[in-house]
Amino acid sequence: MSKEIGNVLKEMIKEKNMTIFSLAKEVGVDRSTLQHFLSGKRRLNLEDLQKIMVALNLSKDKKKLLYALYENEYDDCEVLKNSHDIFALYNEISAQTNQKKMWIETEEYLVKTQLASEKARIINGQVKIEGIIRSCFMEEMGRNEDAHVIMSINFKHYFLYELIMRISCHNHRCGKIQNIIPLVNKKKLGNNLDILKTVLLLKSLTNIDYEPYYFYSGTKIYDDISIIVPNYFITSKQVITIDRDFESAIIYEDPEILDYYQKKSQMILGKCIPFVEKESAQWVDHTLPAFEKIKKSTISEKFIAFDQLETILDQSANPQKKGVATTISPQETGGILRSSISVLRDGVVGSAKNLCIRYHVNEEVVEFIILNRMNQSIQKLIVREIGIVIVFRDFLNYLPQSVHVCSPEEVKNSLRNIRSVVNGIKPV
Structure with a gap:
């Protein structure tokens, strides 16, 4: 253990007017062992740190500080970052999937109307390029179910992203958007989670047929796409090709050029791999865990949010009442799912009522189960891309x-406090 966390613990022990001897006895370690922990001569394991926190009856903020210092000593920085x-991905998806965001209307740059007498026109400047894309996109989405956009x-x-989300709020049915996305396939270049977050939110839309496809940058497919140019945007009437820096673009309305790009893009789509698949599931009024790792069809590890502790309390008081759901998958309905349940610390994730992220060990697949309680519907978004699957495997x-994750003592204390509030007793 580093001297930094040891010094912080010493100050906390002093504030509580405890001796090293009395604390060591309460924690269940030798006094010399505890002194070595505090001086940084010996590494403190998480279980003993949590026992010290309980013995000192620390506040939430002081626990948070100690956890942060302890986590900084973890050897695998990549796992910590992931x-x-x-x-962050969990909290953002959970917050946005069940609310209607009112997207603010912005001025559209209708410069494309100037192209009526020209086969092609060069556009310079990112603002004008974005305006052209907005204008062409809005016009295409006006075709409702017949709308079709291909973009890379x-x-x-x-x-x-804002443009697609905004149109989904205004139109009842918006047609199809096919999106070709480059991913990095080397750990040192990133984990692709930021891209995944955006793709999941768009894929969860019910009135747009959003089809994301991926390829790995630096591959033969990337060379084929570069033939067209790095960025392009195709509708039923226009093709916009954009340079890598998004500083200049060419817009075409010539039918022959449009036909070429449409065929070329479909050929490239055929070489790419679907990024996220979507399935519907039958509504069940269960509380899902925030995260779940399914090892076999009948064994799983669940991680529930701190605010779901009341569910455990309700389940123990009312055995007939449905508690934390074991599954939605049909393969698991034939037997009883045996689960271990861990509780995430308060503040790690927000309300876990809308989202469950589930990793299947045998299938090497990650599922994002999104519940919409307003219309009682469930969507299952499935990711098989190996890089992202490995990130979630290592995480779980x-x-x-x-x-x-809360220690058993922290869970017991929290349940005791919940019972006290329910029974009208001042919590400890």
Whole structure:
């Protein structure tokens, strides 16, 4: 253990007017062992740290500080970064999937109307290019179910995501959007989670047929796409080709050129792989865990949000009442699912009522189960891309022994406090 966390613990022990001897006795370790922990001569394991927290009866903020210091000592920095990215992804998807966001109307640059007498026109400047794309997109979506857009523009250009979300709020049925997305396939270049988050939110839309496809940058498919140019946007009437820096573009309305790009893009789509598949599931009024790792068809590890502790309490008080759901998958309905349940610390994830992220060990697949309680519907978004699957596999292997999971003592104390509130007793 580093001296930093040891010094912080010493101050906390001093504040509580405890001696090293009395704390060591309460935690269940030798005094010399505890002194070595505090001086940084010996590494403190998570279980003993959590026992110290309970013995000192620390506040939530002080626990959070100690957990952060402890986590900084973890050897695998990549797993730590991916874990924080996954929690951020979870919270953003959970927050957005069940609310209607009112997208603010912005001025559209209708410069495409100037092209009526020209086969092609060069457009310079990112603002004008974005305006052209907005204008062509809005016109195409006006065709409702017959609308069809093909694009290979990276979502670092956030206006595209906002554009699609906005049109989904205004139109009852919006047709098809086929999106070709480059992914990195080397760990040092990133984990693709930011792209995944955007794709999942778009795939969850019910009035747009959003079809994301991926390829790995640096592959033969990338060379084929580069023949067309790095970024392109195709509708039923226009083709917009954009340079890599998004500083200049050419817009075409010539039927022959349009036909060429449509055929070429379909050929490339045939070489790419579907990024996210979508399935519907029958509505069940269960509380799903925030994360779940299914090892076999009848064995799983569940991780519930802190605010789902009341569900455990309700289930123990009312055995007939449905508690944390075991499954939606048909393969598991034939037997009883045996599960271990861990509780995530308060604040790690927000309300877990809308989303469950599930990793299937044998199938090497990650499922994002999204519940819409307003219309009582369930969507299952399935990801098989191996890089993302590995990120979630490593995350769920790390999670049980991480600082993000409550110790048994913390769970017991929290349940005791919930019971006290329910019974009208002042919580401890």
